[in-house]
Amino acid sequence: MKALHFGAGNIGRGFIGLLLSQSGYEVVFSDVNESLVQSLQKRGSYEVTIADESRERIPVHGVDAIDGRNSTEVAEAVATADLITTAVGVPILKHIAPGIAAGIRLRMERGGTPFHVIACENAIGASTQLKEHVMSLLSAEEQEKAALLVAFPDSAVDRIVPLQHHEDPLAVTVERFYEWVINRSQMFPDTKEISGVHYVDDLIPYIERKLFTVNTGHCSAAYAGYHKGYATIQEAMKDEEVIGLVNGALQETGSMLIRVYGFDASEHEAYIHKIMDRFRNPYLSDEVVRVGRSPIRKLSPDDRLIRPAVRILEQGGSTEHLTKVMALALKFDYAEDPEAVELQSLIAEQGACEAFVKVSGLDASHVLTQRVMVVYEQ
Numbered sequence: 487m488k489a490l491h492f493g494a495g496n497i498g499r500g501f502i503g504l505l506l507s508q509s510g511y512e513v514v515f516s517d518v519n520e521s522l523v524q525s526l527q528k529r530g531s532y533e534v535t536i537a538d539e540s541r542e543r544i545p546v547h548g549v550d551a552i553d554g555r556n557s558t559e560v561a562e563a564v565a566t567a568d569l570i571t572t573a574v575g576v577p578i579l580k581h582i583a584p585g586i587a588a589g590i591r592l593r594m595e596r597g598g599t600p601f602h603v604i605a606c607e608n609a610i611g612a613s614t615q616l617k618e619h620v621m622s623l624l625s626a627e628e629q630e631k632a633a634l635l636v637a638f639p640d641s642a643v644d645r646i647v648p649l650q651h652h653e654d655p656l657a658v659t660v661e662r663f664y665e666w667v668i669n670r671s672q673m674f675p676d677t678k679e680i681s682g683v684h685y686v687d688d689l690i691p692y693i694e695r696k697l698f699t700v701n702t703g704h705c706s707a708a709y710a711g712y713h714k715g716y717a718t719i720q721e722a723m724k725d726e727e728v729i730g731l732v733n734g735a736l737q738e739t740g741s742m743l744i745r746v747y748g749f750d751a752s753e754h755e756a757y758i759h760k761i762m763d764r765f766r767n768p769y770l771s772d773e774v775v776r777v778g779r780s781p782i783r784k785l786s787p788d789d790r791l792i793r794p795a796v797r798i799l800e801q802g803g804s805t806e807h808l809t810k811v812m813a814l815a816l817k818f819d820y821a822e823d824p825e826a827v828e829l830q831s832l833i834a835e836q837g838a839c840e841a842f843v844k845v846s847g848l849d850a851s852h853v854l855t856q857r858v859m860v861v862y863e864q
């Protein structure tokens with residue numbers, strides 16, 4: 487069984503590639519990073535280290551790589567893979583869509599077997615987004631045939647994998663915890679299951695619980711930590727004010743999630759505590775600028791801050807801490823993050839309110855916009 491995985495980065499090697507390999511797949515990575523591709527081709531293996539007291543080292547053998555810029559090679563790999571996964575970042579999905587569409591065409595010509603494409607990105611409905619990009623490149627007739635050949639089940643992925651600073655460019659250190667949930671109802675029946683994956687019929691409660699707890703909490707620590715001059719999440723999470731903000735934001739999203747999905751309140755509280763402990767993991771060093779990356783995406787309507795806050799307000803709840811995190815996100819002026827640079831120029835040119843309106847999709851008169859602006863000015 488061959489799995490083609492787009493993106494040989496941290497999640498690609500440290501999570502998805504590892505699990506697929508452990509599940510018996512021969513993993514082929516497609517990446518645009520030439521040296522990464524060459525190292526994988528040359529060595530055919532890499533090592534994952536678990537960030538806890540065990541420092542367990544897990545070898546991943548039998549891997550290969552192709553150059554993601556070589557459209558012929560990508561299309562051929564798509565045409566012959568048993569499974570396709572991605573971990574490239576949501577904005578990159580549209581760039582890998584042409585290779586997937588070309589591979590689907592080849593597969594249709596050759597009468598290939600049905601397969602799945604699973605986007606392992608931090609977003610609600612990432613596989614569905616990828617499907618829309620791919621389908622828009624096919625004719626109406628091809629789309630009809632493709633619907634019988636390829637399905638795009640949505641998924642939720644959770645494992646903290648920081649930026650890696652090893653001598654070995656392929657080595658990757660990851661936390662022990664992981665959760666990979668896939669929407670079974672969007673899959674073809676009787677498909678081989680990936681071991682370690684949790685299959686569910688309704689993904690929404692899982693992805694929202696994950697995105698609005700792990701990712702809301704993590705970016706809260708990142709934006710507050712950056713503002714206070716901390717370099718890492720581990721340092722920031724020793725500061726009582728940061729801890730209070732993270733916990734406050736997670737109590738706000740938690741009350742909303744409990745009300746919407748009927749989660750048990752004490753189990754959800756334990757989930758929050760476990761996540762805050764994961765942020766503190768002393769065996770990892772996770773830079774605030776990584777976790778805060780792409781503030782425009784993080785402040786977008788369906789992401790980890792705006793979507794829960796709007797729903798909390800509709801329920802009559804408090805968004806005091808989330809509001810503060812949004813104001814801090816507007817202050818994230820890290821010069822090496824392209825979205826932070828873009829956001830800061832937008833603020834400089836049009837003012838913070840107009841910039842917030844543009845990225846969040848909320849009106850200037852929306853109560854959330856007004857509250858964020860009050861905190862921002864303070």
Ligand SMILES: NC(=O)C1=CN([C@@H]2O[C@H](COP(=O)(O)OP(=O)(O)OC[C@H]3O[C@@H](n4cnc5c(N)ncnc54)[C@H](O)[C@@H]3O)[C@@H](O)[C@H]2O)C=CC1
Pocket residue numbers: 492493494495496497498516517518519522554573574575576578581582606607608643644645646647648
């Ligand atoms: N790092 C983490 O802790 C987690 C990340 N995620 C999500 O996983 C995704 C990937 O994140 P990371 O692995 O951290 O990023 P990363 O930057 O380490 O890896 C992304 C990889 O994609 C490659 N890439 C870029 N354009 C490409 C293209 N056109 N074709 C093929 N490969 C391409 C890059 O060269 C890079 O190697 C993101 O959506 C992120 O939100 C989800 C859960 C945890």
Ligand SMILES: O=P(O)(O)OC[C@H]1O[C@](O)(CO)[C@@H](O)[C@@H]1O
Pocket residue numbers: 608643644645646647700701704705776777778779
């Ligand atoms: O690109 P994003 O959304 O910041 O992804 C990284 C986030 O995902 C996580 O791995 C949580 O699953 C965190 O490390 C981090 O907050």
